[in-house]
Amino acid sequence: MGKAATATTPKAETPEARKKRQTRAQRPIYMRWRAVVDQETGEVVKALVADSSIDRFLCKEREYRINDQVRCEIKQARNVKFHRLVHALGRTVAEQIDKFQGLDAHTTIKKLQLDAGVCCSFEAFDIPDLGRVMRQVPESIAFDYMTEERFKEFWRGICQHLIEKYWPDLTEEAIEQMVGLMPGEREQ
DSSP states (O other): OOOOTTTTTTOOOOHHHHHHHHHHHHSOEEEEEEEETTTOOOEEEEEEESSSHHHHHHHHTTTOOOOOOOOOOOOOOOOOOHHHHHHHHHHHHHHOOGGGGTHHHHHHHHHHHHHHOOSSEEEEEEEETEEEEEEEOOOOOTTTTTTTHHHHHHHHHHHHHHHHHHHHTTOHHHHHHHOOOOOOOOOO
16 A cells, blocks of 8 residues: 655655756845844844845745855845836836737736847757757846846837837836836936
């Protein structure tokens, strides 16, 4: 007779679940400097603490424990307001332009990025009987892959594409206001 699964029996991992876990293992964990009390000394020290529930989940999933020594590469994060702004633009475009209806914010932005040809690279494939085929690939806009300057170039390119193709009566500033950028945040 086979063993019955219990709540403590580990489940077999599907190939899809394994791939997702491996992708998350490469994802950076965002941390925030906090003043905390060291339990061993009672001293107030500066410590890195997981920034969000997603970051705490990633730490737990990677099984980091108290007193584990880890290797870190510390970088200043890009302005999160601009990242949120782009995704707000994706939601707005998906709601207002028929071609994008039904798409989530991220998919909308990637489609706009390809359509505009902004911050994209090209890959070449040699296909038997067809020859060399080129494919345009959008760059990642993730904090760790795109500099602040490149991100601003990306934003301007997406806005220009929207103005030329869908919203000829708008300006970049009007698009920013439409998606909720507060006055004074533009140049920060």
